[in-house]
Amino acid sequence: MAAQEKTFYLETFGCQMNVHDSEKVVGTLISQGYRQVPTVQEAGLVLYNTCSIRDKAEQKVFHRLADYKKLQAQGKRFGVLGCVAQQEGEKIFERAPHVSLVCGSASYRNLPQMLAQLDAADQKLAHTGLSSDAASFSSAAPSLVPAISQGKSSTLVRITGLDDRETDKCFETEFTARTNPHRGYITIIEGCDKFCAYCVVPFTRGKERSRTSDSVLAEAREMANLGYTEIQLLGQNVNSYHDLAGKRTFAELLIAIAEVPGVRRVRFTTSHPRDFGKDIVEAIDSTPTLCDHVHLPVQSGSSRLLDAMQRLYNRDQYLERISWIKSARREISITTDVIVGFPGETEADFEETLSLLDEVGYDGVFAFKYSPRPNTPAIKLEDAIPDSEKSRRLAFLLEKQRAIQRARYQKHLGQHLEVMVEGKNEMRKQWVGRTSQNKTLNFTAPDGSDLESGGYVPVRVITVFPNSLLGEMVV
Ligand code: 5AD
Ligand code: SF4
Numbered sequence: 001m002a003a004q005e006k007t008f009y010l011e012t013f014g015c016q017m018n019v020h021d022s023e024k025v026v027g028t029l030i031s032q033g034y035r036q037v038p039t040v041q042e043a044g045l046v047l048y049n050t051c052s053i054r055d056k057a058e059q060k061v062f063h064r065l066a067d068y069k070k071l072q073a074q075g076k077r078f079g080v081l082g083c084v085a086q087q088e089g090e091k092i093f094e095r096a097p098h099v100s101l102v103c104g105s106a107s108y109r110n111l112p113q114m115l116a117q118l119d120a121a122d123q124k125l126a127h128t129g130l131s132s133d134a135a136s137f138s139s140a141a142p143s144l145v146p147a148i149s150q151g152k153s154s155t156l157v158r159i160t161g162l163d164d165r166e167t168d169k170c171f172e173t174e175f176t177a178r179t180n181p182h183r184g185y186i187t188i189i190e191g192c193d194k195f196c197a198y199c200v201v202p203f204t205r206g207k208e209r210s211r212t213s214d215s216v217l218a219e220a221r222e223m224a225n226l227g228y229t230e231i232q233l234l235g236q237n238v239n240s241y242h243d244l245a246g247k248r249t250f251a252e253l254l255i256a257i258a259e260v261p262g263v264r265r266v267r268f269t270t271s272h273p274r275d276f277g278k279d280i281v282e283a284i285d286s287t288p289t290l291c292d293h294v295h296l297p298v299q300s301g302s303s304r305l306l307d308a309m310q311r312l313y314n315r316d317q318y319l320e321r322i323s324w325i326k327s328a329r330r331e332i333s334i335t336t337d338v339i340v341g342f343p344g345e346t347e348a349d350f351e352e353t354l355s356l357l358d359e360v361g362y363d364g365v366f367a368f369k370y371s372p373r374p375n376t377p378a379i380k381l382e383d384a385i386p387d388s389e390k391s392r393r394l395a396f397l398l399e400k401q402r403a404i405q406r407a408r409y410q411k412h413l414g415q416h417l418e419v420m421v422e423g424k425n426e427m428r429k430q431w432v433g434r435t436s437q438n439k440t441l442n443f444t445a446p447d448g449s450d451l452e453s454g455g456y457v458p459v460r461v462i463t464v465f466p467n468s469l470l471g472e473m474v475v
Pocket of ligand 1: 053054198199200297299337338339368369370371372373
């Protein structure tokens, strides 16, 4: 009996969309009778959910596959899911011949059938269609089952209110194995129609498609009933959300979710500056459960480069949005993404990015060296800036941002902030919390305190670091 048990191991690379996709993939497999295990060695099926946003991310999966190649002799099967699968398709079989399953991010609905086919005969299967040409699946499973995600246990959550028609457009499954028992992700929009010159996402995730706001709201209500207090709305361009039923704008959807009884925090990521309206700021301002944080990737501070990147806004338009955010009554934390070394970026362009960091005063910057990606418009441009120069710009920018953050975080000194408890660092005897602004606030609590993960407690900030805060619980 035990020999026939179907087991799988899944490792996830990349963004929160991938993390959440993995929760859905895990749920799908468990509903098909598989058991998730925490190590490659224990698994019959080894899956990687991959990211191809930069070359380094893409290479990671091939390294992993090479590391475990010899385990194929033990009868293990290997599968590649996600963006690299979508991008490379059957070419993966040539590069890693021990892989037998390639399934792109728009094809997860096909996984049960693909796995059944693999069980029936030794073969190689690839599904990378970006259209929703797949049959949906259904099966019965208990609504709450323990699962494991990269070593952490998770809970299989059954959401029954999904609209069949939209499970056709997005990969929404009845079964999601949620790793975090308090913070629940909900994908509200998939894909991207923006085609920024450097970005592979429109090719790996396909056209933009939104769910209806009724369905999103139904899922949020079910999650709140199950005890989730923080909801994170996800989308490559979350604020390009367009309710086909025409019932709610993105800002109205934010407010509706924030008002669901039991929901204490709502976050959304990632926003595109072009579609970022004042109404989003007004919604945050008027609704305390909407977290006071906006992640608004700028990519460059130079209008010339923004044009070359096909970002659809210039520096002034970006700064106008920042001024809306700054004029809110609540202090809203702003974070961003930056690319250095895009083809043609001069020292003057780079300096404009540096001056933008000063002007905005970000609470966090994710900065990357430009990496040429297949299929993208920029692949035709010469990647002439040497890697050493990209590294120099990156290091300089991060150093500057560190100083900005060090100064900015000072304002929190002495403040009382509410945190959601995320766990405990036993070595340091500190609890780990997260503020509404998405900052890490580690804190001490009186001896013997047994704080529950997922609980909310007030903390007074006593020390600030460039990337985190330290405090003590207010009793
Ligand atoms: N090279 C470097 N960084 C990239 N990003 C997207 N594509 C590339 C690329 N080709 C960065 C952008 C984006 C973040 C998720 O990744 O800054 O906002
Ligand atoms: Fe990529 Fe641009 Fe779409 Fe963002 S908006 S996913 S950077 S193409």
